[in-house]
Amino acid sequence: MVFAELLGRLNASALHHGGVEMVGIASMGLAGLAAFGYLTYKRRWKWLYREWLTSVDPKKIGVMYIVVAALMGLRGVTDAAMLRAQQATSVGASHGFLSSDHFQQIFSAHGTIMIFFLAMGLMFGLINLIVPLQIGARDVAFPFLNATSFWLFTAGMMLLNTSLAIGDFSAAGWLAYPPLSELAYSPGVGVDYWIWALQIAGIGSLLAGINFLVTILRLRRPGMSLMKMPLFCWSVLGTMTLVIFAFPILTVTLTLLALDRTLGMHFFTSGAGGNPMMYVNLIWAWGHPEVYILILPAFGVFSEVVSTFSQKKLFGYKSMVWAIWAIVLLSFLVWLHHFFTMGAGADVNAFFGVMTMVIAVPTGVKVFNWLFTMYRGRIRFTTPMMWFLGFVVTFTVGGMAGVLMAVPPADFQLHNSLFLVAHFHTMIIGGVVFGYFAGLVYWFPKIFGFKLNERLGTYAFWCWLVGFLTAFVPLYILGLMGATRRLDHYDASMGWQGLFIVAGVGVAIILAGIGFQVLQIIVSIRQRHKNMDTSGDPWNGRTLEWATSSPAAPYNFATMPAVTTRDAFWTIKHDKNPPKPHYTDIEMPSNTAVPIFIAAFAFLTGFSIVWHIYWLALVGLLSFVTLIIVRTTSDGNEYVIPAAQVREIEESRGRS
Amino acid sequence: MSNMTHEDTGRGTILSYSLGFLTSVELTLGAYLLVAHHAFSSGRLIFAIIGLAIAQLLVQLVFFLHLGRESKPRWNLVVFSFALTVVLILVIGSLWIMNHLDYSHMTPAQTDTSIIKDEGINP
Amino acid sequence: MSQTEAIEKDSTSIFGFWVYLMTDVVLFASLFATFAVLRNNTYGGPPGRELFSLPYVLTETLLLLTSSFTCGLAMLAARRGDKRTVLVLFGITFLLGVAFLGMELTEFHHLAAEGNSWRRSGFLSSFFTLVGTHGLHITVGLLWMGVMMVRIVRAGLGRATLRRLTMLSLFWHFLDIIWIFIFTIVYLLGAT
Numbered sequence: 009m010v011f012a013e014l015l016g017r018l019n020a021s022a023l024h025h026g027g028v029e030m031v032g033i034a035s036m037g038l039a040g041l042a043a044f045g046y047l048t049y050k051r052r053w054k055w056l057y058r059e060w061l062t063s064v065d066p067k068k069i070g071v072m073y074i075v076v077a078a079l080m081g082l083r084g085v086t087d088a089a090m091l092r093a094q095q096a097t098s099v100g101a102s103h104g105f106l107s108s109d110h111f112q113q114i115f116s117a118h119g120t121i122m123i124f125f126l127a128m129g130l131m132f133g134l135i136n137l138i139v140p141l142q143i144g145a146r147d148v149a150f151p152f153l154n155a156t157s158f159w160l161f162t163a164g165m166m167l168l169n170t171s172l173a174i175g176d177f178s179a180a181g182w183l184a185y186p187p188l189s190e191l192a193y194s195p196g197v198g199v200d201y202w203i204w205a206l207q208i209a210g211i212g213s214l215l216a217g218i219n220f221l222v223t224i225l226r227l228r229r230p231g232m233s234l235m236k237m238p239l240f241c242w243s244v245l246g247t248m249t250l251v252i253f254a255f256p257i258l259t260v261t262l263t264l265l266a267l268d269r270t271l272g273m274h275f276f277t278s279g280a281g282g283n284p285m286m287y288v289n290l291i292w293a294w295g296h297p298e299v300y301i302l303i304l305p306a307f308g309v310f311s312e313v314v315s316t317f318s319q320k321k322l323f324g325y326k327s328m329v330w331a332i333w334a335i336v337l338l339s340f341l342v343w344l345h346h347f348f349t350m351g352a353g354a355d356v357n358a359f360f361g362v363m364t365m366v367i368a369v370p371t372g373v374k375v376f377n378w379l380f381t382m383y384r385g386r387i388r389f390t391t392p393m394m395w396f397l398g399f400v401v402t403f404t405v406g407g408m409a410g411v412l413m414a415v416p417p418a419d420f421q422l423h424n425s426l427f428l429v430a431h432f433h434t435m436i437i438g439g440v441v442f443g444y445f446a447g448l449v450y451w452f453p454k455i456f457g458f459k460l461n462e463r464l465g466t467y468a469f470w471c472w473l474v475g476f477l478t479a480f481v482p483l484y485i486l487g488l489m490g491a492t493r494r495l496d497h498y499d500a501s502m503g504w505q506g507l508f509i510v511a512g513v514g515v516a517i518i519l520a521g522i523g524f525q526v527l528q529i530i531v532s533i534r535q536r537h538k539n540m541d542t543s544g545d546p547w548n549g550r551t552l553e554w555a556t557s558s559p560a561a562p563y564n565f566a567t568m569p570a571v572t573t574r575d576a577f578w579t580i581k582h583d584k585n586p587p588k589p590h591y592t593d594i595e596m597p598s599n600t601a602v603p604i605f606i607a608a609f610a611f612l613t614g615f616s617i618v619w620h621i622y623w624l625a626l627v628g629l630l631s632f633v634t635l636i637i638v639r640t641t642s643d644g645n646e647y648v649i650p651a652a653q654v655r656e657i658e659e660s661r662g663r664s
Numbered sequence: 665m666s667n668m669t670h671e672d673t674g675r676g677t678i679l680s681y682s683l684g685f686l687t688s689v690e691l692t693l694g695a696y697l698l699v700a701h702h703a704f705s706s707g708r709l710i711f712a713i714i715g716l717a718i719a720q721l722l723v724q725l726v727f728f729l730h731l732g733r734e735s736k737p738r739w740n741l742v743v744f745s746f747a748l749t750v751v752l753i754l755v756i757g758s759l760w761i762m763n764h765l766d767y768s769h770m771t772p773a774q775t776d777t778s779i780i781k782d783e784g785i786n787p
Numbered sequence: 788m789s790q791t792e793a794i795e796k797d798s799t800s801i802f803g804f805w806v807y808l809m810t811d812v813v814l815f816a817s818l819f820a821t822f823a824v825l826r827n828n829t830y831g832g833p834p835g836r837e838l839f840s841l842p843y844v845l846t847e848t849l850l851l852l853t854s855s856f857t858c859g860l861a862m863l864a865a866r867r868g869d870k871r872t873v874l875v876l877f878g879i880t881f882l883l884g885v886a887f888l889g890m891e892l893t894e895f896h897h898l899a900a901e902g903n904s905w906r907r908s909g910f911l912s913s914f915f916t917l918v919g920t921h922g923l924h925i926t927v928g929l930l931w932m933g934v935m936m937v938r939i940v941r942a943g944l945g946r947a948t949l950r951r952l953t954m955l956s957l958f959w960h961f962l963d964i965i966w967i968f969i970f971t972i973v974y975l976l977g978a979t
Contacts, residue, residue, distance in 0.1 A: 149799050214810060222803045225739055252806060253750045256814035264821065264916065273905050273912035274830075275821065281828030281909030285765050286821060289758055293817075340753050344761060351768035352761050595788060637934060643947055676859060685856040692852065692970070696845050699975045709979050717971040721964060728859055728960040740805050747809040751816040758820040 016620035017197070022175045026110060028090075033173050036083075062599040064151040065562055069158045070136030071455065074448070076162055077129025080121050083169075085522065087118035089515050092479070096512040100500035111496035112179035113198065117168070119182025120202065124209055125165050127302045127436065130444040132161070132216055135244050135305060137455055138447075139220060141553035142238045144229035144571060146564050149222040151597040152645070157216040159607035164209025167614050171201040175618070178202035181494070183291055184265070186276035186284040191269050197618050200269060204614035207262045208607075210255055217251030220244060229552075231571035238551045238575075239328055243308025246332040247301050250339060254297035261290040270617065288347050296343040300335060303435065306443025307332075307374055310396050313446050314378045316547050317393040318385025321575055324377040331370035331377075338367040348419045357416040364414035368407060375404065390547075391465035395446035398473045399438055406434025409484065427487025430480045437476050445472075453546045457558045458536035464528035471521030479514025482507035550575035557661045563594045563649060566658045589658065591651040598645050606635055676730060684727025691720040797950045804954040808961050811924075815965050818917040819972065826977075828909035835914070835977030838903060844974045847890050848966065854883035855963040862956045868944055873952075877936055880959070884929050891922050914973065921969060924962055931955050 012019065025033065047053055060068055090106065091114055098104030106114065140148055148154050171177040178198035180189040189199045224245045228237065265287065267273040274282040315322040322328065344352065344360035378396070387393065409431040413419045422428055453459045486507050491498070498504060532539065541558040553560075555569055555577045567589045573579045580586070613628030615621075695716040698704070704712060725731040725744075732741050770778060779785050788796070827834075861876035895915065898904065905915040935955060938948060 149803060218803055218806045218810065221743075221806055222799060226799045226802065249746065252810050253747065253813050256810045257754070257817045260814055260817035260821070267905075267912065267916060271905065273916070274828075274907075274909045275825070275912050275916075277909075279830075280907070281825065281830035282912075283762070283766075283825060283828065283909060285769070286758075286762060286824050289761055289765075290817060290821070293754055293758070337749075340750055343757075350765060352764040353768055356761055356764045637930075640951075641934060641938060676863065678860065678863060681856060681859040681863070684859075685852070688852055689849065692845070692848055692967075695971060695975055696841065699978050700841060702979075706979055710976060713971055713975050713979075717967050720967050724855070724960065724964050724967070728855060728963075729957065739802060743806055743809050747812045750813055754813070754816050755820045755823065759823055762824045 014621070014623070016616070016622065018174075018619040018621065022197075022619075023173070025173075026107070028106065028110060029172065032086075036169065036172070057601075058599065061604060062601045064155045064597050064599060066136040066140055066148050066151070066154055067455070067560060067562075069154060070133045070138075073129050073133030073136060073158055073161070076165060077126050077133060080125035080129065080165060082522075084118055084121040084126055085515075085519065087114050087121070089519065090114055091118065092508075092512040092515045094496060096505070096508045098497045099505045103497055106496065108496050109179055112181075112494070113177045115494055116178045116181050116184075116198075116202070120168065120178075120206070122436070123182065123298070123302070124206060125161075125168070127440050127444075128209075128213060129161065130448075131247075131302060131305050132157070132213070134309070134444060134447050134451070135216075135220060135247075138451060138553055139223065139241055139244055140227070141454075141556060141560060141564055142241050142551050143224060143227060144232060144552050144565065144569050144576070145223065145227040146594070147227075147597065148219055149227055150219050152600065152603065152639070153215050153219050155600070155603040156606055157212040157219065159603040160212030160215070160610060161209050163607035163611040163614075164205045164207075164212065166611055167201060167208065167618075168205040170615065171198065171205075175201065183295065185291075186265065186268070186282075186287050187278045189265060190277050190284075192278070200266070200618040203262050203266050203269075204618055207259065207266075208610045208614055210258050210262070211610075213251060214255040214259070217248045217255065221248040221252060224248070229569060229571040229576075232576065235326075235329070236571065236574045236576065239311035239322060239325070240305070240308035240551075242329050242332055243304045243311070246336045247304040249336055250297045250301045250304070253340070254294045254301070257290060257294040258298075261287065261294065264290075266617075270620075285350060288350060289343075292343040292346040293340075295346065297339045299432075299435070300339040302440045303443070304332065304335065306399075306440050306447075307371075309443045309447035309450070310378060310399065311374075312551065313392045313396055313450050314381050316450070316549050317388045317390055318382045319388070319548070320381055320385040321550065321578075322377070323380040323383075324373075325574065327373055328377055331373045334370040335367065338363060338370070342367055345414060345419070348416045349423045354416075361414050361416050365411055368411050368414075371407065375400065390449075391460070391462060391469060392446040392450040394466060394469045395442045395449070398469060399442040399446075402434055402438030402442070402473070402476065406431055406438055409434065422487060424493050425487035426483040426491045426493055429493045430483035430487060433480055433483075434476075437472075437480075442472075445469075450547070451553070453539075453541040454544075454553055454556075454558050454560065456536075457541055458532065459539040459541060459546055460532045461528050461535065461539075464524050464531060468521045468524035468528060471517050471524060475514050475517030475519075475521055477514070478517055479511045482511045482514070545577075545581070550578040552577050555580060561654075561657050561661075562596060563654070566591055566594075566654050591654045591658070593651050594649045594654060595646050596649060598647050600645065602635060602639050606632060606639075609635065676727070680727050684723055687723045687727075688720050691716050691723065793946065797946065800950060801953055801957075804957060808957060811961065815917075815920070815968075818913070818920060819968065822913040822917045822973065825909040825913045830908035830910075832903060832908050832911070835910075835973070838898060839974050839977060841974065841978060843890070843894065844970060847887050848970050850883050850887045850890070851963050851966050854880045854887070855960050857883065858956050858959045862952065865944055865949060865952050870939060870944055873944065874936060874939060877932055877939075881929060881932050881936070884925060884932070884959075888922060888925055888929070891918065895919070918969060918973065921962065921965055924958075924965075928955070928959055928962060931958070 047056060060072060063069065091111070094104040094106045094111055098106075104111075136148075136154070140146070168177070175197040178184055178189070178194070178201065180194055180199055180202070184199055184202055187193055224237075224241055228234075234242075264273070264275040268275050268277055268282070274280040276282050276284045276287040278284065311322055311328060342360055342364045344356060345364045348357050348361070378400070409427065413422050413428065413431065449460055449465055486504055489502075489504065491502070491504055544557045544560075545554040546558070547554070552569060552571075556564055567587075569576065569580060570587065609628045609632035611628075613625050613632060616625035616628055695713045698709060698712055698716075703709065726733070731744060732738065734740055767778075857876050857880045861873050861880060864872035864876060895918075898911075903911055905912050932955060935948070935952060942948065
């Protein structure tokens, strides 16, 4: 039938799913329906569209990034729970409740979601919310591009979630190594979904990298030289440098794999002159900088948090900056440690082994500087500070596990074992996640105008810390005992089940922690009038974001702050003769729905290529290009807030 | 300072563009002729034409892209230097790694050829 | 917005475009690295030396190089506000670019028709992808040039147009620089 041909390889069998998947689809479907229903019932669609979806305000975009990231995090942690449950029960005669193929899709989805959508989402969320404020700017350099980055991120997320209901996801792991990810061994749509979801989200990230690099270099207040900039902004500058130079490698590698799969090329195939090892080489040339992209902003958060809650300026500012740039440079020189065992030989392995050990040094410098900041400080054990202390304990130990594996002979034993899995989860949970949680609690009052409930925050922290240790210490032990990663079944004689069960209990404790976090948000919203931040400076902070109201006005600062020192706000706060405010008209970029459409066309193109509906892919691509041309040749996308209105806003918030 | 008060890439004159153009043409023809006439041995030839390419890169960077001619802070130059560093690491690193990997992954037949050719041993 | 603010904003936009070009440098570097690694993976097929015609490629190179020159001259005219000269020079640049692209597509067609397509081997896959990606960028540049020329005819050489022309010219010069390396590494080195 002609109609069927128009749909490429899409047909009804794409909707056939097993029982477990159906539960997942149903729950996500119900959640979506509930959200839709709520918005309709409360008649908030117009508000949502006007205030949030079409906004180009980084403070709004930041919140949206975090919401998407959190939702994807819930999906990722559900995947984790399923994996743990399977591994705790699939021993000997029992094969658990997941088929092998489904298990493989779940661990592939888990890794992909957590890295690309939870971690990157939280990261870009915090960067959007805080960087313009900290450098004393009104906005980012390219507001429209910023919105486009967010919507491309969301389109990638949508494509990945679509694979749950229509077709299958990749079963080739979060990095899809060939030959497994090539057509010969993965003929279905899964790997294609993986490729295009990441390609689209990756372009969003690359554009955001350009945006924030330019923002930090060019939009700082005139008095804020680079060496007076807050450490969070320095860490973001380093991170954006990594983004702009690493993500093009990902773009190319994904494209080459797509060309192999779609146009019959032979980059990484097992025959015809392909070289699968080149994929591993390229993907990790991106992949290693990627993990530093994730951790550097978290380090930046800690610099702010430790200083504020020790009530002391950060120790060793210069060495902190030096350490960031050492990490940035070195992270391009270690990537082979991810494939020591692929056979490059002793001299290559030795070089990369040494570089990997060296990169631990600047990180150590940072940890010591935070501890020295605390020394003789007047420490307040607020939730953000607790997350930092949890980080110090876990990240340091996990980092040492990494330095152990940096020794190639040791890595030959531990590569792809659960020891490795425990190591990188320690880095990502103990480092990235704890760091971004600290940032979210720390900056929550600035974003929403009221503090989060401290008690529930503390309960959440302890559940996470204990849960994490309970879930992953067994994995370190299992790895040393010889257990490899991604096992969906093992012999009873291995004697591993006990440890897997303990790990399963650990995940349950983490889930309790997440429960406390959700409860914390609900309770805090209910109690918000008790915890209002009326001064804009709830923690007695040192940096410029605390100079604005909470939440900040759309234009951030009515009168641009005068910066003369490091910890600019501290100086302003203690200035005996503050300057009188003066109000002028402020030009702001207008809301626009165009980024949503650009992303929608990107989604359409990706979906069509996955299902080989090439005519539709062409339509999507042409629409995408046309829209970009139309937008980039249009002018006059600003509006003005008159000075009188600015005065009104400022005075009504009790701040003149 | 983060401010610039005039466009930093609007440089050049007819003279500088013409100079850049003519030099580039010469460098292109030079490399072409070296290869067409196989002027040197393989090893030297490779060096020579890569050298000519790098020379033309510099000519075009300066005369067409005005690199390094901007007012301070020279962020264009800084970002370019970073990019160049990453490019060198990526290309040289990949070649080094892949060369070693391919060496370790030869089939028995390839190993025989390699032993005879590269190591001068006759099994 | 004051004059100074407007100039600064343009300067920021142009710097942002430069940063994007630097990401494109790394993108091409990845493609070059792949080509270099797969250069001998002909899977029994003919090597580059037998497939490429050096005089043909030299012609392409000189076409593109000349277009880079005329683009530079066009920018000088644009800063002078000389609308007619700008249109003539960009027109020549455009035609030279189209000629380049035409020659490249002919070469591709020729190779594919002889059975040496991108599906033949790792070497050919990387050849077509590296050179083809450059060609795709050229196509985007030509499209952009067309749009700009229409805009200049309709709305003259305003500040926004000048900013966009600056970015276009950076893009076009950058593509010629990438071509130097394609010419050298793919074609010349392939022939030695």
